[in-house]
Amino acid sequence: xxxxxxxxxxxxxxxxxxxxxxxxxxxxxxxxxxxxxxxxxxxxxxxxxxxxxxxxxxxxxxxxxxxxxxxxxxxxxxxxxxxxxxxxxxxxxxxxxxxxxxxxxxxxxxxxxxxxxxxxxxxxxxxxxxxxxxxxxxxxxxxxxxxxxxxxxxxxxxxxxxxxxxxxxxxxxxxxxxxxxxxxxxxxxxxxxxxxxxxxxxxxxxxxxxxxxxxxxxxxxxxxxxxxxxxxxxxxxxxxxxxxxxxxxxxxxxxxxxxxxxxxxxxxxxxxxxxxxxxxxxxxxxxxxxxxxxxxxxxxxxxxxxxxxxxxxxxxxxxxxxxxxxxxxxxxxxxxxxxxxxxxxxxxxxxxxxxxxxxxxxxxxxxxxxxxxxxxx
Amino acid sequence: xxxxxxxxxxxxxxxxxxxxxxxxxxxxxxxxxxxxxxxxxxxxxxxxxxxxxxxxxxxxxxxxxxxxxxxxxxxxxxxxxxxxxxxxxxxxxxxxxxxxxxxxxxxxxxxxxxxxxxxxxxxxxxxxxxxxxxxxxxxxxxxxxxxxxxxxxxxxxxxxxxxxxxxxxxxxxxxxxxxxxxxxxxxxxxxxxxxxxxxxxxxxxxxxxxxxxxxxxxxxxxxxxxxxxxxxxxxxxxxxxxxxxxxxxxxxxxxxxxxxxxxxxxxxxxxxxxxxxxxxxxxxxxxxxxxxxxxxxxxxxxxxxxxxxxxxxxxxxxxxxxxxxxxxxxxxxxxxxxxxxxxxxxxxxxxxxxxxxxxxxxxxxxxxxxxxxxxxx
Numbered sequence: 001x002x003x004x005x006x007x008x009x010x011x012x013x014x015x016x017x018x019x020x021x022x023x024x025x026x027x028x029x030x031x032x033x034x035x036x037x038x039x040x041x042x043x044x045x046x047x048x049x050x051x052x053x054x055x056x057x058x059x060x061x062x063x064x065x066x067x068x069x070x071x072x073x074x075x076x077x078x079x080x081x082x083x084x085x086x087x088x089x090x091x092x093x094x095x096x097x098x099x100x101x102x103x104x105x106x107x108x109x110x111x112x113x114x115x116x117x118x119x120x121x122x123x124x125x126x127x128x129x130x131x132x133x134x135x136x137x138x139x140x141x142x143x144x145x146x147x148x149x150x151x152x153x154x155x156x157x158x159x160x161x162x163x164x165x166x167x168x169x170x171x172x173x174x175x176x177x178x179x180x181x182x183x184x185x186x187x188x189x190x191x192x193x194x195x196x197x198x199x200x201x202x203x204x205x206x207x208x209x210x211x212x213x214x215x216x217x218x219x220x221x222x223x224x225x226x227x228x229x230x231x232x233x234x235x236x237x238x239x240x241x242x243x244x245x246x247x248x249x250x251x252x253x254x255x256x257x258x259x260x261x262x263x264x265x266x267x268x269x270x271x272x273x274x275x276x277x278x279x280x281x282x283x284x285x286x287x288x289x290x291x292x293x294x295x296x297x298x299x300x301x302x303x304x305x306x307x308x309x310x311x312x313x314x315x316x317x318x319x320x321x322x323x324x325x326x327x328x329x330x331x332x333x334x335x336x337x338x339x340x341x342x343x344x345x346x347x348x349x350x351x352x353x354x355x356x357x358x359x360x361x362x363x364x365x366x367x368x369x370x371x372x373x374x375x376x377x
Numbered sequence: 378x379x380x381x382x383x384x385x386x387x388x389x390x391x392x393x394x395x396x397x398x399x400x401x402x403x404x405x406x407x408x409x410x411x412x413x414x415x416x417x418x419x420x421x422x423x424x425x426x427x428x429x430x431x432x433x434x435x436x437x438x439x440x441x442x443x444x445x446x447x448x449x450x451x452x453x454x455x456x457x458x459x460x461x462x463x464x465x466x467x468x469x470x471x472x473x474x475x476x477x478x479x480x481x482x483x484x485x486x487x488x489x490x491x492x493x494x495x496x497x498x499x500x501x502x503x504x505x506x507x508x509x510x511x512x513x514x515x516x517x518x519x520x521x522x523x524x525x526x527x528x529x530x531x532x533x534x535x536x537x538x539x540x541x542x543x544x545x546x547x548x549x550x551x552x553x554x555x556x557x558x559x560x561x562x563x564x565x566x567x568x569x570x571x572x573x574x575x576x577x578x579x580x581x582x583x584x585x586x587x588x589x590x591x592x593x594x595x596x597x598x599x600x601x602x603x604x605x606x607x608x609x610x611x612x613x614x615x616x617x618x619x620x621x622x623x624x625x626x627x628x629x630x631x632x633x634x635x636x637x638x639x640x641x642x643x644x645x646x647x648x649x650x651x652x653x654x655x656x657x658x659x660x661x662x663x664x665x666x667x668x669x670x671x672x673x674x675x676x677x678x679x680x681x682x683x684x685x686x687x688x689x690x691x692x693x694x695x696x697x698x699x700x701x702x703x704x705x706x707x708x709x710x711x712x713x714x715x716x717x718x719x720x721x722x723x724x725x726x727x728x729x730x731x732x733x734x735x736x737x738x739x740x741x742x743x744x745x746x747x748x749x750x751x752x753x754x
Binding site: 022023024122123125180181182183184186187188190191193194195197198199200216219220223224227230232235236238239240241248250251252255256258259262263266279283286287289292 | 400401499500502557559563564568570572575576593597600603607609615616618625629633640656664
């Protein structure tokens with residue numbers, strides 16, 4: 001595969017210094033699973049941390065030797081010659097705390113009880129994730145990232161990095177983001193959570209010990225989430241009112257292609273994703289609100305930002321609309337921060353940040369070219 | 378209560394002529410529950426049929442003597458001196474077939490089996506409803522309505538009336554409507570249906586005989602539906618990120634007011650609404666597509682329309698946006714039909730059609746004033 005980082009191998013970092021979480025609880029012992037691509041340069045200045053969004057993981061680019069179809073979720077963005085060029089940068093992908101892809105989370109064993117955490121795993125926040133990522137950076141000997149980058153919930157982490165660790169990153173790349181969730185955003189998350197929590201197989205989150213999983217709830221949660229990732233226009237052009245069987249059958253089986261597509265997405269997700277993780281990730285989204293401690297004043301909240309910030313939004317993203325990105329840009333400008341903003345005219349809705357759009361990718365490439373000039377000896 | 382029609386009493390009409398439904402099945406015997414307000418004039422020209430949307434009923438205006446808090450769902454629109462003035466018009470509200478408010482539906486007994494229909498009740502469409510309403514008009518001796526009127530799914534019935542029975546209505550009042558559902562609209566309905574159908578208490582729709590109801594599913598269905606009725610802005614101004622308990626607790630209990638509101642709406646709905654009815658009503662929405670038989674040509678589909686048509690949309694309605702209403706208006710204009718169109722600048726989203734907006738109500742009042750001039754002897 002040309003322009004791929006090729007075969008990659010996940011690694012694990014173990015941490016024994018207790019981590020105090022926002023919720024007040026402490027993780028005294030935890031592991032983060034991560035991958036790296038490219039080579040850390042001699043002065044350790046070319047590292048880029050890529051943060052994941054809702055259902056993704058540390059597997060950002062490349063493939064696994066024993067699973068060549070399992071391509072990293074941002075492989076179109078990251079690799080040799082790609083916008084985030086691994087022949088120049090040392091890129092790190094990390095599974096967040098509370099995740100279900102290897103890092104310590106509800107599926108892990110609680111060292112205090114010897115049993116799986118399940119529903120007892122703490123509520124985690126974007127800030128907790130960023131703190132844990134900072135410790136991973138310590139372990140990897142990275143004092144300052146060339147950039148921290150993400151889309152959606154990943155972008156919230158990139159922004160939180162710029163706020164919490166201003167000296168530890170040169171740049172923050174904030175794509176398809178919002179300074180906090182709107183009431184409507186929270187509402188959609190709450191529907192998803194209620195679908196899971198009220199599934200009789202949820203058992204207060206301790207379904208694993210009973211050998212079941214709240215798959216019905218997870219399926220509905222994913223279906224409703226999926227609607228918000230696509231634009232209305234994109235759904236119209238991809239599916240419209242196309243029939244599944246060429247004619248109407250007047251039954252509750254699938255009549256329209258869009259129903260079939262959503263059911264498929266729901267089923268797939270329910271088979272591989274952990275419900276307790278999903279609940280916690282939607283909560284992390286709800287809680288993210290840097291301006292909260294500043295009486296809603298985002299400018300104050302972003303006062304500590306020293307990094308250059310690239311903010312990108314997509315015109316048809318109705319989950320985190322360009323208007324929300326502009327709030328971030330305005331607050332940064334109020335602070336005279338170095339900020340670059342681009343609004344990409346794309347039909348795909350929120351999912352656009354994951355797709356291969358020439359203008360979008362050229363823009364990211366140009367930004368990382370500039371960063372490269374900065375850090376080049 | 379000033380300007381109220383006061384105490385009202387539901388009535389029932391029984392039909393023994395078999396009704397052939399779109400799905401191919403036949404209802405050989407059925408009942409429609411309805412209410413009337415005002416007085417039918419001597420030449421029977423002042424009758425207005427008001428069609429209901431998703432979760433409403435025949436109880437359109439007034440109250441019940443033994444339940445004075447149970448105010449009709451469009452009471453702000455209909456009554457003496459109100460936009461649809463019952464001192465001039467004879468107004469009829471009717472519960473649709475398949476409903477759960479008294480008309481024949483899943484809760485009724487199938488005369489062929491002696492058991493409740495439950496999940497065996499046929500799939501019904503907007504056209505089936507309209508055909509049944511036409512028979513009610515026959516029974517009431519109404520050859521031609523002064524107007525048929527509705528909002529949302531009710532407006533689809535008003536439009537279907539104008540297509541199917543062009544000589545039986547003078548005017549059609551089509552509020553917050555669309556000529557068919559978009560892929561996104563269908564997607565939201567499908568999420569709601571899947572939440573209900575996969576609820577273990579659903580039992581293929583035959584939950585009643587088992588003394589249970591798929592309340593969890595119905596609750597989630599209502600929550601997701603409710604999000605689509607309100608505009609993003611309205612949710613922001615009504616709830617924003619207001620906390621339920623004044624501080625964050627980092628639990629899965631309610632943190633934000635919007636969560637509390639949605640749960641309340643979901644619980645309330647699950648307690649009074651029948652799941653089988655909900656499933657059928659969402660299907661009726663999905664199937665509505667007058668242009669379908671004309672290869673997608675809406676102008677052809679509306680060729681038979683002889684009524685004057687008032688089309689009203691609301692700027693922040695993202696469920697059935699003004700753009701969708703304009704499709705109807707354009708197709709009517711192509712047919713040189715008499716059409717009046719108003720786009721009301723309202724912050725409330727789809728629900729605006731139920732609310733008391735001065736400009737909106739004045740417009741409807743003015744239209745009905747014109748209709749009154751037409752039919753006045």
